[in-house]
Amino acid sequence: MTDEETTERPRARERVTRAIVTPRLRLRPLALGDAPTVAKLLDDYDIVKMLSRLPWPYSLDDAESFIADHGEETVFAICVKASGGLVGLCGLQPDETRMDRGELGFWIGRPHWGNGYATEAAHAAIDYGFTALRLNEITVNCRVINDASRRVIWKCGFRFRGNGMIDTVAAGRVAAEHFVLDRSCWRSLKSWGEA
Template sequence: MAQLNDREIDLEQPILETPRLILRKIMATDLSAIHAFTSLDVVTQYLPFDTHQSHEQTKLFINFVLDQYDNNQLAPWGIELKPYKKLIGMIEYVFWEQENDTAELAFVLTNTHWGKGIVTEACQEVIKYGFTTMKLQRIQARSFVENIGSQKVLEKCGLKLEGILKKRLFIKGKHRDICMYAIIKDDDNRKTN
């Protein structure tokens, strides 16, 4: 347990469940499932990491994630579609400014499941967890301006566009314009008290 601002915060990452999904810790046995989508250019084109070229590259990523869990650090939930019992994506808070009660949300989903509301369902659950368990006041997310699909997900989850950060990140060989989205607890319509 961490102590911050006179309150204890449990950093242990729980399993979260929605009607169609289980959000759980990634395991070493997820190697093939994760590599199946991190090795696709169409999936990674808007992500800050390069497309995985080998299973070894994916294994290094999984080992990093497992180490994050062991050290009680932020790490992704795997998105498991209940009928398939295998990972089809990941969702996480990529940073958490505890002193400001702010965190940033990020996600990835295999392209064969795009357009089915899966990421929206996962985001809604992780946002609820952020406002209740993590005691966040602000949840933000960034998107390349070209990534219309992710922007639609964020808007469905109640995040609002705050602005476009011109040439904010140098990723994959060029400077990128980034859309900044956010939701604050006071504006959240879910029951998060």
């Protein structure tokens, strides 16, 4: 890490106001009009049980409340460029103890599984975290039974940090795996991709 990077402070969290475009996706700010689609996609216990902060059942009121106020979290609607359809969400939750660290979260609705959208969106959110938010470290957790999320996490270059437990609203206290990606590793992975 250069001296410039070590002294550069992370930016204060703000609402996402611009879109990020990837080869197949457009990650854009959430809008209240997204609530019915979000609620419909999350009307699936197999998705909700893998996420830490979502209640079950998940209602339209839950989606509207989250969209209206997701606090300091940076959240993107994951939309397919070709159709404009919303297929899931991804974001970065700030760490309460370290301003330069955030936690990655993502989910894709069942009708859109198996297309690689989660990996493509996660790559974009990670890049945003290290560039726009100036984070120095991004963490991610997944339940030990969530093979699909683990594959996305590995594809993004995270390293395994250990096993533990996490509290979830829908499923209670569950076994999880913890992963981390720091700025220097991310930079190396980006430069390898350019080679």
